[in-house]
Amino acid sequence: MSTAVVTGEWSRIWSRPELGLQALVDATGSVRLGGPDQDWACLVPLVEVTATGHGRMWSGERFIETSIGDRMAYRAHETVQDGDRERTTIRLADSLTGLVADVILEAGAANAVPGAGFLRARVRLVNEGATPIRLESVSTLALGGIADADGSLDGLTVHWADNDWLAECRWHKAPYRDQVVPLSRAAHGHEGRGCFERYSQGSWSTGRHLPVAALTGHGGRAWLWQIESSAGWRYETGEREGAAYVALFGPDDAHHQWHHTLAPCEEFATVPAVLVRTGTGGLDAAFGVLTDYRRGMRRDHPDHTALPVIYNDYMNTLMGDPTTDKLLPLVESAGAAGAEVFVIDAGWYDDDSQGWWDAVGAWEAAPNRFPGGIKEVLDAIRHHGMTPGLWLEPEVVGVRSPLAGTLPPEAFFRRGGLRVTEHGRHHLDLRHPAARAHLDQVVDRLVGEWGVGYLKLDYNINIGPGTENGPESAGAGLLGHHRAHLDWMASLLDRYPHLVLENCGSGGLRMDYAQLAVAQLQSTSDQQDPLRYPPIAAAAATAVAPEQAAVWAYPQPDQTLDEIAFTLTSALLGRVHLSGFLDRMSDEQQALVRSAIGVYKEIRTEIAQAHPFWPLGLPSWDDAWIAHGLHGRGSTLVTVWRRGPGSESSTLCLPRLRGVPLVPEVLHSGPSGAEVRWDAPAGILTVSLPCPDTAVLLRLPGAPRR
8 A cells, every 4th residue: 555645634546747736635535636735615526426415515516526526535546557547546435325436547657748647547337335336427527726827817828629510620719717716715714616617428439529628727737538338428627716626528428328336345436537747838738748648558550550551432422322433443543543442431331322421231232233242342452452441331220220129128218118219220339249249240241351450430410318228327338338349449459450441430439438439430521612621631630530531632633733632731740541533533632642641651750659739720710821830750741731811911919930940841731832031039930822712731950859
């Protein structure tokens, strides 16, 4: 067991200076997490729990100040070293209910930013009492004592991201005091009842917002967090005794119809969450640390460093209508352009006269689409030096599919004893052995027999709060299904280690690191307008490590060379998802595509290790100028977009390159060109794009300062 440091009225049982955090226990046994210089009163209990019959001590919208959290008392703690990470388990217990909490804090230093670090948290609850406990909410991480450098909240800014179909990763910011207003606590004797909160709804984990947000202060101070849940999640921040607190949750009863009954001796584990803390560098530095963390926590896979170029026949091309005759010319032209994976997207199974949407489930190739069999096309893909891939939507079964009647009722989502139907589909519950066996047979046929090496796993319905399997709540059923879904995905990679899985949810509507700890890529959007894609592509690295962020590039034969260069440029700092009728292009157009793919292959080893930054700040949806960069070990890559009329130039501040003598290199642009000037003493890059709706990718040689 670790020892405690006793100071005055409390003892310090854990600390991480680079995070500015310590865990303190007072004379009553209450444990709280916060900064080293904060008053005890502004901190919050280490774990906050609401249960039926045990609510909050101050009623409102907040999920802190809970009765159980207030009663939880310290039992013991233990710290072990696990490689370069330190893992501490703090055990608490509530004597009234018998509920015991093991709070697991896993801390690590950051490669991207010296003196910064991350804290990953999860909580294991065990009922050591004699009666069942009906849980309604459980925090994964709760901490207080957050303030600006002067100790106030006036200089803090809150940052959050809205998410929607075709409009992913839209970041916003506001002064903290605009969202959490001062209420004159001294006059009332209580804190407010509200807070700033964001949460998921239904089975699209990022259908409304990203589970990522931040607070920043003067001098580059930042607190950035991420919740890792494909089911429900929620975060809140508010004021407590003159300081800010942050509390991170998985699903709860009020927002996700989640409750979970713990019988004696049973246990429950929360979804994980991570907090990043930096003292300088602001959001850019914090996202650099978060990127390192994401790379370290996900499943190892060769795709993370190989970064093959992917052609997909869907976007602005076949749009779910593949046939042998349509695919073979695309296969040849994609191979000639430099693609290394060719994915046949939706529709390859469709032979139904009424359409495929509500008939899917068997995942057999359609004979009328492939008269010579789909293997003819898969062989052609391999002949042109590419790995074949297929689109699959594994969790759904169409209402007209024979499987809707042959699989047992318990294999599907149900509520109130009735099978759930949404947009012509039923939803499989992958906790049921028949549902899992069905999907295993499908994948063993596609991968094991057909030799498919890439599966795009899509998810196009929001099934609502979840499924009720017996007495469980709908939210508990959704969480159980998603944990089984992640286990199923991992089992595929166990059987087929070189198989690549792309996570897609109508684009980016299930873009979370529960999924991305297992899947190799993430679809960032279904956005079909190349002029609308730049703010999504530029901000994607806030949600996804750059080498996992799949961005569409869909050049077309009716586009100008500048338009072709524009859509290609958007994908070059992520994962290229090439599409378009390349076979119908002129030689000049094809040469431009090949040139962009050649540039990508030159820089992709840098992408896999680089850290993102935004020299114009995180983009707004209608910004005319957008910039996104990656700091690598030996150079910096920057993409700059100009949309619409207006100024022909923009100035980008690159403080980490200040004082570095360098000559910017244009790696890719359209024929209208770009002019670039570097002011080394000021660290200012001026980019001129004389024509609207153009873009440029630049390399700035020279290692950035840390």
